[in-house]
Amino acid sequence: MQSEQAVKAHAMPDWPAIVAVVLGVTAFSVAQGVTYPLISLVLEARGVSSTMIGVNAVGFAMGLGAATLMLARLTQRFRANQLIIAGLIGCSLCLATFATFSSMFVWFLARFLLGFCASLIFMLSEAWLNVACPDRMRGRVSGIYGASICAGFAAGPLAIPLFGTDGGFGFALTAVYLALVAFATAMLMYSTRTVPEPSSTRDLFRFFRHAPMLIAMVFAFGFADIAAISAMPVYFVRTGHSEAFAAISVTVLALPTALAQPLIGYALDRLPRHSVAVGTAFVAASSYLAIPFLDTPALILCAFAMMGTASFSLYTCALTMLGENFRGGMLLAGSAAYALIYAVGSGAGSSLTGLIMEIGGPDAAPLSVGAALAVFAFAFLLGRRR
Structure with a gap:
């Protein structure tokens, strides 16, 4: 049987939730678009071997996998909107870490946590989008969602020619952007009518x-x-x-x-x-x-x-x-x-x-x-x- 919120979503879209989801996933894609090339370029400039650069990149993938395996347990203990805000704040802190520290070990941990937080945002956003959207307009909203992902991935690398790879300014600016998105998302949460149900x-x-x-x-x-x-x-x-x-x-x-x-x-x-x-x-x-x-x-x-x-x-x-x-x-x-x-x-x-x-x-x-x-x-x- 469908839950009450699912029935309501099929009658009327939950626009605050849809806007929050699109903002969050755009921030996720910008962060990933920045970190993939920027981290590699920074490490290359430091003389780090290509093998170690590849090992460092594995941290992000490990974070993605860990989030997938822990998603059910997390959603049974916390609301999805709380997890999305926590994921955005976590991504912001990880990017600030890249801007502050230079240790390879610290960067590996930060990249693992970045993958974990980004994956939470991605998975919860998809589920929430479908809960908040009536079926008659589901395709159009999904199209806007997909366009936001593509635009974020395309915009992220622009931080490199604009701000360079030295000094960590690109990381710091993206961290501030994610923190602002987290704040805006938290404000939108007060007006939402829906939330994804826990999974197992x-x-x-x-x-x-x-x-x-x-x-x-x-x-x-x-x-x-x-x-x-x-x-x-x-x-x-x-x-x-x-x-x-x-x-x-x-x-x-x-x-x-x-x-x-x-x-x-x-x-x-x-x-x-x-x-x-x-x-x-x-x-x-x-x-x-x-x-x-x-x-x-x-x-x-x-x-x-x-x-x-x-x-x-x-x-x-x-x-x-x-x-x-x-x-x-x-x-x-x-x-x-x-x-x-x-x-x-x-x-x-x-x-x-x-x-x-x-x-x-x-x-x-x-x-x-x-x-x-x-x-x-x-x-x-x-x-x-x-």
């Missing part, structure tokens, strides 16, 4: 059994997304393009993706949602498969932008369909499952694509990812018909 570890395993195609959708997104960010710039360089072209490709990937998500959300509210998901998967697959056969840089960048937009749209579809099909604690369990499977998919995308490129040559990378996305699209289409 049992719910997490139940979700994997009940929603295999949604899990596959998020895995495909993680695989294709990280392959585009990590492997495709290398592919462009190896196929004779300049490093500047490879760098521009990442920007071209991010901006259209952010702009397109509200349009995808509108389509999700007007068309059959499974059809939109299958369509975006086929577009992503076709774009990957077309890139090796294009010679003009403008056409390559257009295909690359279309591929990034369609790949991220898989996640917008999955988020919308999560709220459409699940209620109560299963919403939070689904958000945790999404975070976990995205980590698996992104790990597979970065490692397997690089290996395939080494074995089969540069063109094997986009062709293999495109083929994998095509298989997923056909499987999802057949699964829906059954």
Whole structure:
């Protein structure tokens, strides 16, 4: 049976909660967009080996995993809105730590805690968004949510050319920004009518059994997304393009993706949602498969932008369909499952694509990812018909 707050959410959106969620997830994506490149650049300037830089980055991933495993216990003891505010404050303190200390061990701990707090914000925000949003406008709100994530990731790295890598000013400024977002979120909490219900570890395993195609959708997104960010710039360089072209490709990937998500959300509210998901998967697959056969840089960048937009749209579809099909604690369990499977998919995308490129040559990378996305699209289409 649906809870009273879920019934109310289907009648009227909880706008203060939606605004708080969008603010929080944007802050999360800005923080991650800053820390990934900035920490690596700072450590590189200090003469730290690439191996130790990689080990330091593992701390963030460990924090993500720890938060996923502890989510059920935390939500049974604390309200979700309290955990989101605590996560924002925790992210702010971690960034302040980067600006204050230089010890590798301290940075590793801070990066672990940053991953833990950021993951809490991400998972709780997804569940709360679906609780606060009526189904008739779920796709559009999910599209705005996805656009905010993309915009945050794109805006985060701007702190590097603006404020440089010396003195920790980029970290400090981002810490202040997150603290302000935490304060604004706390103010919005007084007006909210909804809150995600607690989940359990049992719910997490139940979700994997009940929603295999949604899990596959998020895995495909993680695989294709990280392959585009990590492997495709290398592919462009190896196929004779300049490093500047490879760098521009990442920007071209991010901006259209952010702009397109509200349009995808509108389509999700007007068309059959499974059809939109299958369509975006086929577009992503076709774009990957077309890139090796294009010679003009403008056409390559257009295909690359279309591929990034369609790949991220898989996640917008999955988020919308999560709220459409699940209620109560299963919403939070689904958000945790999404975070976990995205980590698996992104790990597979970065490692397997690089290996395939080494074995089969540069063109094997986009062709293999495109083929994998095509298989997923056909499987999802057949699964829906059954």
